Amino acid sequence: MRKLSHTTRPDGKRAKGNAASDQNPLDQLYEDHMYERQVCAMIDRLATDTQQADDDIRVAMAFLRCRLPLHMRNEDAALFPMLRQRSEPEDDIERALSRLEQDHSNIEHNTPAVLKLLEEIVASQARPSSRACADLMAYTAAARRHLIFENAIILPLARLRLAPEDCAALSAAFRRQHDAQISAGGCDAA
Numbered sequence: 001m002r003k004l005s006h007t008t009r010p011d012g013k014r015a016k017g018n019a020a021s022d023q024n025p026l027d028q029l030y031e032d033h034m035y036e037r038q039v040c041a042m043i044d045r046l047a048t049d050t051q052q053a054d055d056d057i058r059v060a061m062a063f064l065r066c067r068l069p070l071h072m073r074n075e076d077a078a079l080f081p082m083l084r085q086r087s088e089p090e091d092d093i094e095r096a097l098s099r100l101e102q103d104h105s106n107i108e109h110n111t112p113a114v115l116k117l118l119e120e121i122v123a124s125q126a127r128p129s130s131r132a133c134a135d136l137m138a139y140t141a142a143a144r145r146h147l148i149f150e151n152a153i154i155l156p157l158a159r160l161r162l163a164p165e166d167c168a169a170l171s172a173a174f175r176r177q178h179d180a181q182i183s184a185g186g187c188d189a190a
């Protein structure tokens, strides 16, 4: 990946001094979204660029294995329940959150196959088949739709409805999710 956010390291972890606990949790989620957009662009380039760098593919795989699952747990277990509590009836939040939770379920289901394709591309050093390209691009198209919806609707609503103490509680919840991922033997995405 040639143009990473300055707040992230090439291995997909956050830069030192920018740990989750130092950051507004909504800014942290937005940063994850920007990073995911870069990963999607890299995956799309696989379909057209035979000179794709292995390092870029490995960065994308690290994101899909470590940071994306943590990001979705932060939303499912912390942000979405808090939004359900804090939203006003006119926000019509339930329909939106149900859609996003279904998206997360689909992403969780589809990501292992995408990781397998990326591993095969690195191992074979061959251009992916047209079928593989179609699968990769379907995955990134769905990811982008999800990101657009969260950036346009969910994060602005959260910034409007959540009080500073809610954000502090979110930060603590994110830290617990991170620690649980490490305790469970998962990778360090912080």
Ligand SMILES: [Fe+2]
Residues within 6 Å of the ligand: 029, 033, 071, 075, 150
């Ligand atoms: Fe998100």
Ligand SMILES: [Fe+2]
Residues within 6 Å of the ligand: 072, 075, 100, 104, 146, 150
């Ligand atoms: Fe999400």
